[in-house]
Amino acid sequence: MPLTGLPAEPLVRLGAFAGVFVLMALWEVLAPRRPQAIGRRWRWPNNLGVVVADTLLVRVLFPAGAVGVAMLAQAQGWGLLNVLRAPGWVAVPVSVLLLDLAIYAKHVAFHHVPVLWRLHRMHHADLEFDVTTGVRFHPVEIVLSMLIKSAVVVALGAPPLAVLVFEVLLNATSMFNHGNVRLPGWMDRILRWLVVTPEMHRVHHSILRRETDSNFGFNLPWWDRLFGTYRAQPEAGQESMTIGIPAFRDPRELRLDRMLLQPLRNDGPHPGHVETRVEIS
Secondary structure (H helix, E strand, O other), X not given: OOOOOHHHHHHHHHHHXXXXXXXXXXXXXXXXXXXXXXXXXXXHHHHHHHHHHHHHHHHHHOOXXXXXXXXXXXXXXXXXXXXXXXXXXXXXXXXXXXXXXXXXXXXXXXXXXXXXXXXXXXXXXXXXXXHHHHHOOOHHHHHHHHHHHHHHHHHHOOOXXXXXXXXXXXXXXXXXXXXXXXXXXXXXXXXXXXXXXXXXXXXXXXXXXXXXXXXXXXOOOHHHHHHOOOOOOOOOOOOOOOEOOOOOOOHHHHOHHHHHHHHHOOOOOOOOOOOOOOOOO
16 A cells, blocks of 8 residues: 655654644643652653654654655565555554554563663653653664664565554554553543553553563553563552662753763663652752
8 A cells, every 4th residue: 555645754743743742741731640759841851852862863864764664665565465465454454463563572672681671771760750751762772663663564564554553653652651641540441451551551660670571562552461461550559659760760860961871871780679769859
């Protein structure tokens, strides 16, 4: 299924990002789930600075992005779905589903392979949990993720439309499930069968290793249930749980320069114990 108007793809992604970000930011103001000791004025400029760095780097290294890779694979007939000549109504949903499974597997790997954890831990080192946490990833992790995603797109023969839909959904759900927003309990119980909710994903940002190594899904919640990595609630409760990892508790670690250099610094063992939280005035 050809995707016409490739130049509009960045505009689609930017529009979706801006719309969801504003919606989630307003929701956090109107109905916050947890009080924040470290305010937005300190965290947000640095977290959003990472987004700018990520975006610029990806556009320089991958000008056409994963959608461009899908268009190339389609033109060359590469990948399983292209070889099978699967119709669009089959290829698009199958591709979105399998790309989400690949992202789940990649996320698990980034937790359990030490050198990959050094990159991914920047995402977990945020001392609060809100919409900007959902876009706070080290630039090198973003580049590796793009390479992995592109390889999956080529092997699968994912249609360009499916890749665009998946990337927009993944970005939107990442901001949603990192939101510091309050959902009625009955709504959360229903939604977490269909999409990863903030209540479900917040457990993944606990300082306790057994909780950090759970709930790896970003978009669809089914993989965690299927592969035994699902955890319903944190032991300390949603409002009392400690966010972050033991090694980087000083709020100065939230600075952009320190975040970017974090993979080069020794953090001791993988997160596995609770330390006293340090607050910033």
